[in-house]
Each structure stands twice: as C-alpha cells, then as structure tokens.
Amino acid sequence: MKTSPMNRRRKIFRPSKSIMLAITVVLSLVFMLPAVWMFFGSFRPANQILSSLNPLSWNSLFPSEYSMNNYITLLFERGFARNLLNSAIVCIGSVALGLVLSLMAAYALAVLKFPGRNLLFAIVIVGFMVPFEAVAIPLSSLFTDWGLANTFLGLILPGIGNGLAIFNLRQFFLGIPVSYREAAKIDGASEIRILFQIYAPISVPALINTGLLIFLAQWSSYLWPLLMVNTSDMQVAAVSLASTFGERGVDYGQNFAGALMLALVPAILMLVFQRYFAAGSSSSGEK
Structure with missing residues (x-):
C-alpha cells in the first residue's frame, strides 16, 4: 500500500x-x-x-x-540552629498529635453510624476551605489570654486540627472492606482496638501522606509563629530567616543558606517516603 x-x-x-x-x-x-x-x-x-x-x-x-561562613554565621551567631530545632519540635509534635486526632475523627466519620455524621463531615470540609489567615488574629488573642504565647504548645495546637488530614484518612477508610470490622466485632474487639490494630496498619501509606501534609504545613508556617512568638529563642526557622532582610540591606548569602536548609528537609522526607505513595489503596483490598 x-x-x-x-x-x-x-x-x-x-x-x-x-x-x-x-x-x-x-x-x-x-x-x-x-x-x-x-x-x-x-x-x-x-x-x-x-x-x-x-x-x-x-x-x-x-x-x-x-x-x-554564611552557614556558620547563620547557624551559630544568629541562632538559626536553635530556630531549626524549634521548627523540628513543633512539626514532630504536630504530626504525632495530629495523626492520632485525625485517625480517630476519620474512623468515626467513615465507619461509625450516628446521627449528624454527614453534617459533621460537611463542617470538616468547610473548615479546611476557610483560610487560616482569616481566623489567625482572633485565635492568637485567645491563645495569649490562655497563657500559650511563646510556648511550644501554642505553636502546635492549631496544626493538629487539620481538616484536610481528616478528609484524606476518611476517604482511605471508606475503601477498607466492612467485613474486617464485622469479623473483629464478632471476636469481641472494641472500636479502639479495631482502629489501631486493623485500620491503622492497613492505612500506612495514607498515614504517611497525612503526616507529611501536617509536617509541611507546620514547617512552612509563618503568620502563626509571627503572632504567637516574640522572643528569638522560641522563634521557628521560617520567621527567623526573615531577619536576614534588614532595613538597610539584605544578606543574600545567609538568606540563600537558610532557604536551602529549609527546603532540604521536606525534599529529604519526600525522597525517603515516596515509595509509600505508590502503595495507595491496594493494601485495603479484600482477599
């Protein structure tokens, strides 16, 4: 042809x-x-x-x-090493508490049957669609009145109630066969045991994904630490890096060094945990 x-x-x-x-x-x-x-x-x-x-x-x-010299001056003379440690403490605390809270909330919204469940889920959806900047100033006033200013607890608490994390885990739980829970209930297992011994192990990829969402949100947080912390010893790295911009000039060398260190941590985490993303929902299939 x-x-x-x-x-x-x-x-x-x-x-x-x-x-x-x-x-x-x-x-x-x-x-x-x-x-x-x-x-x-x-x-x-x-x-x-x-x-x-x-x-x-x-x-x-x-x-x-x-x-x-830029790294040495920034880390030790300007106290950026302490600020990096503060960010790590805030992020680790937020991930630990946030995963437990999100895990229990997602399980209740996906598995348990109770009146008003759909309404609560709608509130969660609306909650993470509202920009945090819209409530940050009145919320910081409340935290200051409660004595949480310049504390790790004051920096951690807003990060643990992450609506997107709850939504992410709930959607994963919906793909887990109901027969797993029914078999456990027949054996006499409580809801807490079913959650942490059946649902949580199956949901490792979703938990890692959710943990990274919480970690990245806290690691790059700027407005909330700026409102809650007024001492350099308690400040986080993202806000401390802004101090390299002075009124009369900018130290680009230190700014580049700090930005590189801030970007390196999430990049390493993504590189380490990327293999878990491919697992998806395949582990939740019924055999």
Whole structure:
C-alpha cells in the first residue's frame, strides 16, 4: 500500500525521541538555573553575589572560592540552629498529635453510624476551605489570654486540627472492606482496638501522606509563629530567616543558606517516603 506525499512529509518532519529528550533536558536546566545559582550563592560572600552577575560569565554561577561562613554565621551567631530545632519540635509534635486526632475523627466519620455524621463531615470540609489567615488574629488573642504565647504548645495546637488530614484518612477508610470490622466485632474487639490494630496498619501509606501534609504545613508556617512568638529563642526557622532582610540591606548569602536548609528537609522526607505513595489503596483490598 502506497503512502501519500502528505503522510511522507509528516513522517519526515516528525521530531524524533532524541530531539524531544534534548529539548526537555535543556528546558529543565533553564528552570533549574535559579536553584543552582542560589545553592552556589550560599557559599559566596554577600557582597559578591550580585556583583558577580555583571558582566555575565562562568563565575556568575560557579564561585572561584567556596566558603562556609554564611552557614556558620547563620547557624551559630544568629541562632538559626536553635530556630531549626524549634521548627523540628513543633512539626514532630504536630504530626504525632495530629495523626492520632485525625485517625480517630476519620474512623468515626467513615465507619461509625450516628446521627449528624454527614453534617459533621460537611463542617470538616468547610473548615479546611476557610483560610487560616482569616481566623489567625482572633485565635492568637485567645491563645495569649490562655497563657500559650511563646510556648511550644501554642505553636502546635492549631496544626493538629487539620481538616484536610481528616478528609484524606476518611476517604482511605471508606475503601477498607466492612467485613474486617464485622469479623473483629464478632471476636469481641472494641472500636479502639479495631482502629489501631486493623485500620491503622492497613492505612500506612495514607498515614504517611497525612503526616507529611501536617509536617509541611507546620514547617512552612509563618503568620502563626509571627503572632504567637516574640522572643528569638522560641522563634521557628521560617520567621527567623526573615531577619536576614534588614532595613538597610539584605544578606543574600545567609538568606540563600537558610532557604536551602529549609527546603532540604521536606525534599529529604519526600525522597525517603515516596515509595509509600505508590502503595495507595491496594493494601485495603479484600482477599
């Protein structure tokens, strides 16, 4: 069967896979340039970061000399190491308490039958759709009156009531066969035992996903710590990093170093736990 001239032209001018791959690589490198510039800029003195851009050269991206002064000054002289520790404490506490609370709430909304269950679930949905900034100021006034300002508890509590986390776990629980719970009930198991010995082990991928949601929300939180903390020793890393921007200038070297450390923690967590995402709901299938 003969091909028409039009079809031959299409075959001739169709880009090959190697060309498409080359274009993709080039575009990826272009989009990565700001991150690469920030990474290498964190090893430069602050006064050389912008001056190296004029004129543009190989030295604009890669410094001729590397120094750890930005990291040392930021971590130890400006107390950023303490701020990173504060962020870690807040995030770990929020994840631990938030997972327990979300697990029990999701189980009740997905499995238990009681009047008003759908109404409560609708309230949860509406709750996580309301921006936190809309309630942050009146909520901070309440926390200050309760004596929770400048405390880890005051920083942790707003992060444990995460409506998106409850929604995520509830949707996963709905895919678990009801026969698992019915068999456990016949054996005399309580609801708490069913939750923590049957539903929780099956839901490990969903729990890790939910834990990461809570962790990332707290790790990048800025407004709430800014309202609740007024001492440098109790401040979290995201707010402390803003101190590198002064009234008369910006220390770009320290700013790049701090931003890199803040971005590195979530990236490592995503790299470590990414294998759990593929598990999905396959572990909840009835055999």
